[in-house]
Amino acid sequence: MRKPMMAGNWKMNKTINEAVDLARAIREQVNDVDNVDRVVCPPFIDLPMVSSELMGSNIAVGAQNMHWEASGAFTGEISAPMLKNLATYVILGHSERRQFFCESDETVNKKALAALAAGLTPIICVGESLAQNEAGETQAFVSGQVKAALAGFTAEQMADIVIAYEPIWAIGTGKAATAQQANDICGGVVRQSVGELLGDEAAATIRILYGGSTNDKNIREIMEQPDIDGALIGGAALKVESYASMVQQTSEVYAAA
Ligand code: PGA
Numbered sequence: 001m002r003k004p005m006m007a008g009n010w011k012m013n014k015t016i017n018e019a020v021d022l023a024r025a026i027r028e029q030v031n032d033v034d035n036v037d038r039v040v041c042p043p044f045i046d047l048p049m050v051s052s053e054l055m056g057s058n059i060a061v062g063a064q065n066m067h068w069e070a071s072g073a074f075t076g077e078i079s080a081p082m083l084k085n086l087a088t089y090v091i092l093g094h095s096e097r098r099q100f101f102c103e104s105d106e107t108v109n110k111k112a113l114a115a116l117a118a119g120l121t122p123i124i125c126v127g128e129s130l131a132q133n134e135a136g137e138t139q140a141f142v143s144g145q146v147k148a149a150l151a152g153f154t155a156e157q158m159a160d161i162v163i164a165y166e167p168i169w170a171i172g173t174g175k176a177a178t179a180q181q182a183n184d185i186c187g188g189v190v191r192q193s194v195g196e197l198l199g200d201e202a203a204a205t206i207r208i209l210y211g212g213s214t215n216d217k218n219i220r221e222i223m224e225q226p227d228i229d230g231a232l233i234g235g236a237a238l239k240v241e242s243y244a245s246m247v248q249q250t251s252e253v254y255a256a257a
Contacts, residue, residue, distance in 0.1 A: 002207050004223065004254055005162065005230035006247045007039040007062065007123060008237025009091060009211070010046075019046035023053045025240040030247045031057050035254050037230070038247055039089050039123075040237070044078055047086040062089030062123065065097060068110035070118075080118035090115050091232070093149065094125045095168045105148035113152055116160060123162040123209070123232065124149045126190065130169035138167075139189050146193040155202035158194065162207045164232040165190050170212025172234060179221040179228075182210040187227030216245035223253045 014022060019042045030038055041062035042050050051061045063086075067077035083090060092115065093108035108124060115122040126145040128138045146163065153161065165186050170176050177185075186208045195203030210222055211232030222228055230250070236242040 001254075001257070002205070002229045003035070003037055004250050005037040005039060005207060005209060006243070006250055007037075007089070007091075007162075007164075007209065007230065007232050008041060008243055009064065009094070009232055009234050010040065010042045010238060011064070011096070011234060012043060013238055014042055014046060016046050016049050019043075020049050020053050022238070022240060023050045023059070026243060027054060027057045027059055029240060029244040031059065033247050033251045034058065036247050036250045041089065041091055047083070051086045060089060061087045062091060063087045063120075064091045064094070066090050066092070066111060066115065066120075068107065068114040070114070080114050080120055083120060084118055088121060089123055089162075090120045091123045091125065091164075093145075095127055095166060095171060099168075105145060108149050109151050112149055112161070116153075116157060121160050121162060123164055125164045125166050125211070125232070127166040127168055127171075127212070133167065133169060138185065142185060142189045143193040146190055147197050150194065150197055153198070155198040158198060158202040158206040162209060162230075163190055163194075164209040164211045166211035166232060168212075172213070174213050176213035176215075176218055176222075177210070179218070179225050182222060183225035183227050186210055186225070191227055214246070216242045216249070219246045220249045220253060223250045 039060045092111045097103045112122045128141045191203045207229040209230040209232045214231045215236040
């Protein structure tokens with residue numbers, strides 16, 4: 001059975017002190033929920049303090065981006081080897097980075113390969129816009145993103161890759177996809193595409209998250225879906241109450257399964 005994951009994407013929120021406080025509160029509340037992987041992804045500048053606050057805990061740390069080169073003349077960038085002792089995960093190709101920072105399928109693929117080579121687990125984001133959704137292009141577009149992101153990977157590596165399906169129209173809007181819609185795309189498009197590319201076993205192994213306006217009210221139904229293995233959580237991950245509740249509810253769903 002795939003282990004569920006609740007990953008908090010803190011985006012450009014939390015000063016160092018605020019980040020440490022939130023990490024400590026999360027540790028206090030959900031350190032012992034061992035049937036759910038818990039991941040917090042603060043801004044780069046917060047990583048050293050947050051990772052030291054969480055040292056020895058069961059809460060993992062992730063970054064929100066990285067460059068594909070290991071070092072060099074790339075002003076303002078951070079590489080995988082720099083993240084190595086601070087993070088175990090790295091979010092790649094979030095729609096905000098694709099939209100505002102010119103990330104493409106090609107750079108996302110380069111970053112994913114570099115992350116895995118450095119021992120980081122990539123959380124690769126895919127998802128269609130509202131216009132694409134309304135034009136009936138979701139399946140073809142998301143499948144294309146998945147296949148492009150995974151170019152050059154082997155089936156065995158899918159145990160160390162996470163994909164987050166995040167429809168852009170659901171991110172930060174309060175309008176989550178229905179649990180059924182999310183499951184249809186996570187299973188019928190994302191997992192299906194991994195299978196077409198790398199075979200059935202790879203498809204059965206890879207963890208697929210849903211993201212977009214998840215919260216403590218809708219997470220239970222989402223986590224009851226067979227093809228959804230967790231959530232990439234934005235706004236609701238910034239408060240310990242909602243994040244901890246989402247971890248607890250996921251734990252209950254999986255304990256009962
Ligand atoms: P949201 O963000 O939960 O605030 O919609 C999700 C994300 O962008 O990862």
